[in-house]
Amino acid sequence: MSQQALFRDQGKGLPKRDRTRLALIDSTVEVIALKGMDLAKISDITDHAGLANGTFYNHFADKDEILQEAAQRVAVEMARQIDEQMRSIESAVTRVVVATTRAIRISVGESTWGAVLIGALQHLPPIRGDILQFLRADLQRGVDQGIFDIELDEFFLDQVASLITVSIRTQIETGDDPVKTARTCESILRLCGFSRAKARKAVAAHTPE
Amino acid sequence: MSQQALFRDQGKGLPKRDRTRLALIDSTVEVIALKGMDLAKISDITDHAGLANGTFYNHFADKDEILQEAAQRVAVEMARQIDEQMRSIESAVTRVVVATTRAIRISVGESTWGAVLIGALQHLPPIRGDILQFLRADLQRGVDQGIFDIELDEFFLDQVASLITVSIRTQIETGDDPVKTARTCESILRLCGFSRAKARKAVAAHTPE
Amino acid sequence: MSQQALFRDQGKGLPKRDRTRLALIDSTVEVIALKGMDLAKISDITDHAGLANGTFYNHFADKDEILQEAAQRVAVEMARQIDEQMRSIESAVTRVVVATTRAIRISVGESTWGAVLIGALQHLPPIRGDILQFLRADLQRGVDQGIFDIELDEFFLDQVASLITVSIRTQIETGDDPVKTARTCESILRLCGFSRAKARKAVAAHTPE
Amino acid sequence: MSQQALFRDQGKGLPKRDRTRLALIDSTVEVIALKGMDLAKISDITDHAGLANGTFYNHFADKDEILQEAAQRVAVEMARQIDEQMRSIESAVTRVVVATTRAIRISVGESTWGAVLIGALQHLPPIRGDILQFLRADLQRGVDQGIFDIELDEFFLDQVASLITVSIRTQIETGDDPVKTARTCESILRLCGFSRAKARKAVAAHTPE
DNA sequence: GATGAATGAGTATTCATTCAT
DNA sequence: AATGAATGAATACTCATTCAT
Numbered sequence: 001m002s003q004q005a006l007f008r009d010q011g012k013g014l015p016k017r018d019r020t021r022l023a024l025i026d027s028t029v030e031v032i033a034l035k036g037m038d039l040a041k042i043s044d045i046t047d048h049a050g051l052a053n054g055t056f057y058n059h060f061a062d063k064d065e066i067l068q069e070a071a072q073r074v075a076v077e078m079a080r081q082i083d084e085q086m087r088s089i090e091s092a093v094t095r096v097v098v099a100t101t102r103a104i105r106i107s108v109g110e111s112t113w114g115a116v117l118i119g120a121l122q123h124l125p126p127i128r129g130d131i132l133q134f135l136r137a138d139l140q141r142g143v144d145q146g147i148f149d150i151e152l153d154e155f156f157l158d159q160v161a162s163l164i165t166v167s168i169r170t171q172i173e174t175g176d177d178p179v180k181t182a183r184t185c186e187s188i189l190r191l192c193g194f195s196r197a198k199a200r201k202a203v204a205a206h207t208p209e
Numbered sequence: 210m211s212q213q214a215l216f217r218d219q220g221k222g223l224p225k226r227d228r229t230r231l232a233l234i235d236s237t238v239e240v241i242a243l244k245g246m247d248l249a250k251i252s253d254i255t256d257h258a259g260l261a262n263g264t265f266y267n268h269f270a271d272k273d274e275i276l277q278e279a280a281q282r283v284a285v286e287m288a289r290q291i292d293e294q295m296r297s298i299e300s301a302v303t304r305v306v307v308a309t310t311r312a313i314r315i316s317v318g319e320s321t322w323g324a325v326l327i328g329a330l331q332h333l334p335p336i337r338g339d340i341l342q343f344l345r346a347d348l349q350r351g352v353d354q355g356i357f358d359i360e361l362d363e364f365f366l367d368q369v370a371s372l373i374t375v376s377i378r379t380q381i382e383t384g385d386d387p388v389k390t391a392r393t394c395e396s397i398l399r400l401c402g403f404s405r406a407k408a409r410k411a412v413a414a415h416t417p418e
Numbered sequence: 419m420s421q422q423a424l425f426r427d428q429g430k431g432l433p434k435r436d437r438t439r440l441a442l443i444d445s446t447v448e449v450i451a452l453k454g455m456d457l458a459k460i461s462d463i464t465d466h467a468g469l470a471n472g473t474f475y476n477h478f479a480d481k482d483e484i485l486q487e488a489a490q491r492v493a494v495e496m497a498r499q500i501d502e503q504m505r506s507i508e509s510a511v512t513r514v515v516v517a518t519t520r521a522i523r524i525s526v527g528e529s530t531w532g533a534v535l536i537g538a539l540q541h542l543p544p545i546r547g548d549i550l551q552f553l554r555a556d557l558q559r560g561v562d563q564g565i566f567d568i569e570l571d572e573f574f575l576d577q578v579a580s581l582i583t584v585s586i587r588t589q590i591e592t593g594d595d596p597v598k599t600a601r602t603c604e605s606i607l608r609l610c611g612f613s614r615a616k617a618r619k620a621v622a623a624h625t626p627e
Numbered sequence: 628m629s630q631q632a633l634f635r636d637q638g639k640g641l642p643k644r645d646r647t648r649l650a651l652i653d654s655t656v657e658v659i660a661l662k663g664m665d666l667a668k669i670s671d672i673t674d675h676a677g678l679a680n681g682t683f684y685n686h687f688a689d690k691d692e693i694l695q696e697a698a699q700r701v702a703v704e705m706a707r708q709i710d711e712q713m714r715s716i717e718s719a720v721t722r723v724v725v726a727t728t729r730a731i732r733i734s735v736g737e738s739t740w741g742a743v744l745i746g747a748l749q750h751l752p753p754i755r756g757d758i759l760q761f762l763r764a765d766l767q768r769g770v771d772q773g774i775f776d777i778e779l780d781e782f783f784l785d786q787v788a789s790l791i792t793v794s795i796r797t798q799i800e801t802g803d804d805p806v807k808t809a810r811t812c813e814s815i816l817r818l819c820g821f822s823r824a825k826a827r828k829a830v831a832a833h834t835p836e
Numbered sequence: 837g838a839t840g841a842a843t844g845a846g847t848a849t850t851c852a853t854t855c856a857t
Numbered sequence: 858a859a860t861g862a863a864t865g866a867a868t869a870c871t872c873a874t875t876c877a878t
Contacts, residue, residue: 225837260838261839261840263840263841264837264838264839264840267837267839
């Protein structure tokens with residue numbers, strides 16, 4: 001289920017200006033997947049989009065601006081897709097497992113997204129904040145429900161985020177691997193105070209196959 | 210216990226050629242701490258070392274080579290310092306706790322080292338391998354002793370390494386914090402199958418104060 | 419007595435094409451006053467006029483063409499306004515004093531015009547010629563009347579023009595100053611052979627207050 | 628008596644770094660003469676000097692810095708050459724005539740210098756200040772000697788400077804013309820209160836042929 | 837070996853101009 | 858006519874690397 005050029009597709013009915021803008025953002029996402037955020041050059045982005053280099057500056061002030069927006073859109077779209085499946089889920093454990101599983105699956109399946117997500121977590125603090133707040137909300141719910149025995153601070157969020165990041169990075173490199181995704185969920189639950197057995201069981205209960 | 214210019218000092222008796230080489234490596238470590246691996250320029254390194262920029266190429270083929278060697282030396286030296294305190298420790302749990310604590314403490318206290326270590330883990334796969342093998346050895350010991358209930362593969366090592374990295378990065382930014390170091394050790398033990406209580410107890414037993 | 423948008427106003431009854439053209443010229447004059455001729459961009463001109471940048475090329479071949487025409491119109495309009503007050507003046511001295519005074523006053527009061535005038539004198543030889551010919555006519559009259567003891571050639575005109583330019587430039591920068599205007603007139607008369615006293619008297623006689 | 632590459636010649640004994648620096652400054656002066664200050668590009672300067680474009684940045688931070696320095700050196704060197712001939716001159720009139728004559732002659736004969744001087748007077752306020760202070764000193768002397776009947780302020784200096792500028796500009800364009808130089812001196816003296824006859828006599832007394 | 841000036845490929849950015857709508 | 862998105866040549870500036878001294 002490749003979603004190449006997602007944003008460009010979203011722009012079907014829109015005016016040309018917006019379509020080009022989305023094409024540039026799409027291109028940016030793809031270039032980041034190929035070379036990483038640091039090495040992505042403006043000319044890579046415009047070349048990849050089949051546009052003249054000057055066109056970039058009709059739409060964005062500089063590289064930072066498009067990185068920011070590209071990451072934002074990826075984050076928002078991922079959050080939307082994940083949230084869709086979670087509206088009715090009340091259990092914090094289930095939410096954490098499902099959200100983590102979905103996030104990894106989307107990031108890896110749509111490998112361009114994973115690269116952007118990882119780049120944003122490392123280099124774009126505001127986006128990082130946006131992403132972590134979803135995580136925090138579900139963890140907080142577990143605390144409120146009395147089932148997560150944790151100190152829910154920045155440091156803890158960073159720990160959990162790093163586990164998810166490792167999982168995405170590994171799977172992008174070595175290929176989709178549901179077992180690693182499951183192990184990541186288990187690790188997170190263990191950090192939340194679950195025993196190994198309980199964690200495994202909770203994850204198994206909410207994993208597709 | 211500053212270790213500024215460690216390698217240069219090691220070179221006291223050596224011929225001039227070697228001393229210059231070590232001075233460049235020292236300088237590299239310090240520059241990485243200031244600007245990060247990506248942004249460290251050759252001229253930063255030579256300027257910082259008080260040498261002419263052309264001198265660099267009498268000793269290293271390119272930037273990559275010196276990064277590699279600088280990271281290697283930091284890793285080796287850290288390993289040596291940590292190992293010194295661990296020769297007589299048999300218990301895998303103790304080894305993991307002490308090694309993790311020492312590694313974090315050295316990386317943060319000697320903050321130039323932490324930056325290099327993090328850079329190497331991200332950008333220099335061979336060094337990364339060297340570092341992880343120490344980790345693997347101690348974890349393997351725990352498996353052999355029957356106290357770690359884990360699947361000791363690359364992925365697991367990556368998870369543990371990411372927890373250590375997060376801890377170092379956070380403490381470099383916000384300052385030395387023994388509590389975060391202890392929490393990191395606990396988290397690692399939990400990933401190894403320890404309950405929260407047991408993890409906490411094991412860490413407390415081996416933490417200075 | 420602001421004369422903002424003078425040319426646009428002139429276009430009231432004209433067809434739309436001409437009104438757009440005049441709006442662009444007005445805008446050009448204003449932009450030149452803000453940023454100078456060199457730094458005035460096409461997009462500044464169209465933005466300032468509230469038009470699309472492409473519209474520019476429906477009316478002018480290039481930047482030079484509009485600069486030329488804008489300067490031309492400013493020069494012609496200034497000449498018209500000055501001439502209105504001079505039709506009945508026969509004395510060459512009076513004509514020079516009144517014309518200079520009026521030219522400076524208009525250029526400074528309507529500061530957009532001064533900037534264009536100065537730009538044109540420096541960068542647009544044909545306009546420069548147009549402007550200088552008015553000056554030449556009045557000076558020639560003085561020669562014919564036997565009261566100006568000068569060699570009326572290009573070089574002399576350049577000298578006089580440079581004195582007027584200095585006056586306008588200074589007053590645009592530091593504010594309207596009738597004393598400087600008077601001193602400029604006196605200087606011109608001195609170059610024409612008047613003694614200091616005679617020059618001062620002649621100027622005083624024809625200066626409003 | 629062409630003085631092409633003056634600064635480069637000055638650098639004969641100097642270290643290579645300084646020689647290149649002077650070569651760039653010389654080149655800048657020559658490029659300014661060819662295209663004007665506004666249009667002089669870094670690549671023009673390096674090409675003209677037979678150097679790589681990157682070399683420029685080993686010596687100057689940006690275009691402004693080299694313009695400043697080139698103008699400064701031209702101004703200083705001109706002042707030195709003029710001053711050499713004026714040390715023993717006490718009379719303010721003679722000083723003004725000789726200095727003006729020399730300045731114009733050097734600027735025109737060494738036409739690259741004139742272009743730089745004019746550029747500096749227009750675009751580089753600090754250099755402009757340096758240049759005008761020489762002028763001011765001699766005029767002040769005339770005031771002190773009771774022979775110049777002027778109000779010696781910025782505006783007056785601007786008037787005098789503009790007459791000199793006009794003369795240089797004209798002679799660069801149409802060729803060396805001692806008569807124009809003499810007329811310029813006369814005009815300045817007239818602005819200082821001299822009658823036409825007295826001005827002409829004073830100038831004639833101090834003009835070579 | 838050390839020096840440091842010179843190099844030039846690489847990258848970001850601007851802006852006059854074109855052209856399909 | 859007007860629009861404004863797209864173009865790409867022009868230009869400034871960076872920095873790893875070379876090489877003569």
